[in-house]
Amino acid sequence: MQLKKSDIVDAAVQLFIDQGYHATSIQDILNRSGISKGTFYKHFQSKVELLRASLLYHEDKMNADCNRIVIGEDDTGKEIFIQQLSTMMTYRAESKINALIEDALVSNDSDLIAFIKQMRIRMISWIYVRLNQLFSKQYHEYLMDVTIALSGMLQNMLTMNASLRNPAPIPSICVYCVTQAEELLISVEHKKIKVFETDELEQSFHMLEQPDFSYSELALSTGSIRKLIDKRIDDSERQRMAFDLILFIQEEAAAEDPKASLISSAITTLMNMKEISDSPEMEAYKNTLSKLGFRPI
Helix, strand or coil, X not given: CCCXXXXXXXXXXXXXXXHCCCCCCHHHHHHHHCCCHHHHHHHCCCHXXXXXXXXXXXXXXXXXXXXXXXXXXXXXXXXXXXXXXXXXHHHHHHCCHHHHHHHHHCCCCHHHHHHHHHHHHHHHHXXXXXXXXXXXXXXXXXXXXXXXHHHHHHHHHHXXXXXXXXXXXXXXXXXXXXXXXXXXXXHHHHHCCCCCCHHHHHHHHHHHHCCCCCHHHHHHHHHHHHHHHHHHCCCHHHHHHHHHHHHHHHHHHCCCCCCHHHHHHHHHHHHCCCCCCCCHHHHHHHHXXXXXXXXXX
């Protein structure tokens, strides 16, 4: 049986977690996956490239779990945001992805370090997009500071929690951090205090996301389409079909080897739904997917 690239990634992920990235040799990966050295180098130029694929594998699975939560739900609700955060942080803890990242950071490979920093920026960018969906425009210029504060709070509390003999439940930590972030936002808006310039950091987010999968941009336009479907499509069966289509498009677009023809077909089916076809939200959604190389038939 011929192994796929994803099978090699699966074997490597488990080895990196069990033994540590630096302690795992290419020979260990060959032994675990049952492939030859020639097959390995057909797919990956180095162990570093394999690690990048492994981290993206985890990121894609985590994002897919997170996306399922909001299907058919109001994504402007704080409870849904907390549930998404809890799902992501629990996944990272259970998969030991944080430990893998920390192990990989002890490296002289500048490209690898830059890649991991990019992953962290994508997470911050996602939180920023979600907070913008939760809070009104009067808070917009203060949300960047609060996003960075919330991200740091989550990372430090979860790191400390992992070292405890009796750790606190991760959902409770997420509730605490989001509650503190909300109080901070109200306070800094009232006092008109801010540190970072929103426009400059938004531009940095955009630059760091290219040419990789623009999760935040697609997440934002997907959220707009989801609200439109919920508002305009009354028939429950058609509404469920529309939700299934946007979930499929988002997951397939983030896949290791996305099937462009299937995505194009799904986009076309979605665009043919008369309730949403001529809306600005659909146009923005179509344009976002077009930037990622996916167009209707």
